[in-house]
Amino acid sequence: MATLQSLDPHTPMFAQFTQKTGPIVLANTFFVPKERTESFLALFRRQAEFMKAQPGFVSLQMHKGTADSRLLMNIAVWESTEALATAFASPEFQHMVAQSPDDVMSYPHIFERIDV
Template identity: 80%
Template sequence: MAKLQSLDPTTPMFAQFQEQTGPIVLANTFLVPKEKTEEFLPLFRRQAEFMKAQPGFVSLQMHKGTAGSQLLMNIAVWESAGALAAAFGSPEFQRMAADFPDDVVSYPHIFEQIDV
């Protein structure tokens, strides 16, 4: 199973699930050892297909770091933090998450859009 780490240690993702807000963007950066990328991507695709079928899901994109980076970043839009929390907490999602290699590190964080 991938190791979950917080980008902002003062606001872990599970605390963010408690916020009644939406729409939200989940930015999940994965540190994937280069030799594990081919194993990681099919597992992520399977998990993404599950998430796309969940209530409140809007969209998803995966991005790869450049210049030989070991980073992959998933950007997913959800109608609410509650919808994401329900999908994330489902037993089926948790079973799929357990399949990820142990040396993958995941840095998920929830964001709201603001005007600039």
């Protein structure tokens, strides 16, 4: 299973699920070893298809780092933290998450849009 790391040690991913807010953006950066990129993306596509069918899902887009980077970043929009947390906790999704290789690192964080 991929190793989950917090970008902000004061607000780990599961603590973020407790704040009832929305709409939200989930930015999840993955470090994927080069030899695992294609198999990781195949698994991610299955996960994405599942998430797209869940209540509260809005959109997602995967991005790849430039210059032969090993980083991939998923940007997903959800109606609320509650909708994301429910989808994330589902047994079907957790089964897919468990299939990620141990040497993949995941850095998820939930964001709200603000005015600037």
